[in-house]
Amino acid sequence: MLVVDDSPVTRKMVRRALGLCGLEVAEVHEASDGAEALDKLGQHHIDLVLADINMPVMNGIELVEHMARDPDLCTVPVIIVATPMSQDRVEHVLDKGARAYLAKPFRPEALRDVVVQILGTQGGSHD
Amino acid sequence: MTEPTPELLTDILGRVLEESAFILAEPDQEPPRWGGAVLRASIAFESTRGGTLRILTNPQAASEIAANMLGIDQGEEEARSSGRAAVSELLNVVGGAFLTRYFGSAVPSQLGLPDTELLAAPPPDAHRTCAATVRLESGEPVVLELDLEER
Numbered sequence: 001m002l003v004v005d006d007s008p009v010t011r012k013m014v015r016r017a018l019g020l021c022g023l024e025v026a027e028v029h030e031a032s033d034g035a036e037a038l039d040k041l042g043q044h045h046i047d048l049v050l051a052d053i054n055m056p057v058m059n060g061i062e063l064v065e066h067m068a069r070d071p072d073l074c075t076v077p078v079i080i081v082a083t084p085m086s087q088d089r090v091e092h093v094l095d096k097g098a099r100a101y102l103a104k105p106f107r108p109e110a111l112r113d114v115v116v117q118i119l120g121t122q123g124g125s126h127d
Numbered sequence: 128m129t130e131p132t133p134e135l136l137t138d139i140l141g142r143v144l145e146e147s148a149f150i151l152a153e154p155d156q157e158p159p160r161w162g163g164a165v166l167r168a169s170i171a172f173e174s175t176r177g178g179t180l181r182i183l184t185n186p187q188a189a190s191e192i193a194a195n196m197l198g199i200d201q202g203e204e205e206a207r208s209s210g211r212a213a214v215s216e217l218l219n220v221v222g223g224a225f226l227t228r229y230f231g232s233a234v235p236s237q238l239g240l241p242d243t244e245l246l247a248a249p250p251p252d253a254h255r256t257c258a259a260t261v262r263l264e265s266g267e268p269v270v271l272e273l274d275l276e277e278r
Contacts, residue, residue, distance in 0.1 A: 006240075007216040009209050012197050013147075054219065054238055083223025087232045104220045105146035 002029045002044075004037040004051040004063065005081070010104075014050060014081065014111070021112035034058030038066060041073055048119060053082040053093065061096055068097035077118045081106070128175075131229055131273055136259035139224045140271045144261070147220055148195035148213075152261035152269065159260060159268035161185065161249035166211060168218040168243040174226055174236035178275040181253070182218045186245070188267035189214045215241040221271065 003014045011030045018025050029044055031037035035058040037051065049067075053060035060080055067073040077099040084103045093101060100114050137154045144150045166189050168182045184192075189210030194201040196213050218241045226236040256275040260268055 007212055007219070009193060009196055009212040009216050012209075016198055054240060056240060083220050083238060084227040084232075085223060085238075086227065086235050088235055104223070105143060107146075 001025050001027070002031060002037060002040055002046045002049045002051075004031045004034065004049060004055070004060070006032050006052065006055040008032075010052065017106070017108040017111045021108035023112055023115060034060060034063030034066070037063055038073075041067070041076065046076055048115065049076060049078040050081050051078055051098075053080060053085070060098075061093055064093065064096045064098050079114055079118060081111075128229075131257055131275065133257050133259045135229065136225075136257060136271045136273060137261060139221055139228060140259060140261055140269065143217060143220050143224055144192070144263075144269070147217060148192050150192065150195050150263055152263055155260045155262050155268065157260070158258070159270065163248075165246045165249050166214055166243060167246055167250060168214050168241055170218050170222045170241040171239040172222055172226055172236060174230040174234055176230075176276050178256070178273065180218060180222050180225060181255075181270075181272040181274070182214055182221070183250075183270040183272065184214060185267060186210055187265070188263055188269055191263055191265055191267060192217060192269075211243050211245065215243045225273070 003011050005011050015028055029040050031040050033055045051060040051063055064078050080093050080098045080101045090101050099118050102110060102114050141152050144152045164186055166184050166186060169179055171179050190206045191201055193209035193213035194206035199206055222238045230236055254274055255272045258270060258272040260270045262268055
C-alpha cells in the first residue's frame, strides 16, 4: 500500500488507522507528493494507493491522471483521502480515474470499509 | 447567504478536533492572553468569496494535538516535533469543512496549501471577519480566525 500526503502527521495517522481497523497490510510505503509516489510505484509492488489531493509538486488529481495513462499503473486503484470538497470536485476526481473518495477526518472503520470495497477481500494481506 | 458567525467557527473547530484528534474542546468566550511563542497557521481559499483561515495556538497545544492525532504520549519527542505539522493538517481539514459548511457542497471551492510560522511573540491583531476560541482538555487555547473578502 502507498500513502501519499504532504503532511507527515497524516501519513502516520493513516498508518495508525490501518492498524486500528484490523486490516493486515504487509508493507506501507509513503510519499509526500504525486511525483514521489510515481517513483515509489516504480520501485515497489503496490496494490492500492491512498492519496491526498492538495499537495505541492504534483497534486493528487495529476497523480491519478498520470497513473491512468500509464499501462503499468492504470490497474492500481487509487482512493482519494482528502478534506471535504464540493460535489463537482469529487465527481471530477472520480472521472479522472480515482476509485473512491474518503473525506478527512475519517474513522478507522470508514477507511477499512472503503479499502475492503476496492480490494474486494477482508483480512487478507496487501501491499 | 448570511455572514459567518463565531458559533459556526466554534462548531467546525470543535468537530474537527474531536474527529481528527479525539479531543473534546470547550468554547471560550474570552480571547487568550498569549504568554510566549505563538504558532500561526494560515490557509487561503477561493469560492464565491475568497479569504483566509488562520489558527493561532501555542507550542504546548500543538504538541497535545499531535500526540492525540498520532496516539502517542504528549511527552514524547515525536509529539513535540510533530506539533507544527499537526496544526497545519488540522487547519487543512478545518478549511475543507468550512468551505462545504458555509458555501455548500454544490459550489466549486478551492483550498490553498497551509503555511505555518512560529512567532516569538503574539502577533498584532489581523483583520478578521470573525473568530472563535476553544480550550483543549489541558486548558490550552486554540483560536480560529476567518478573514473573508468583502462582497
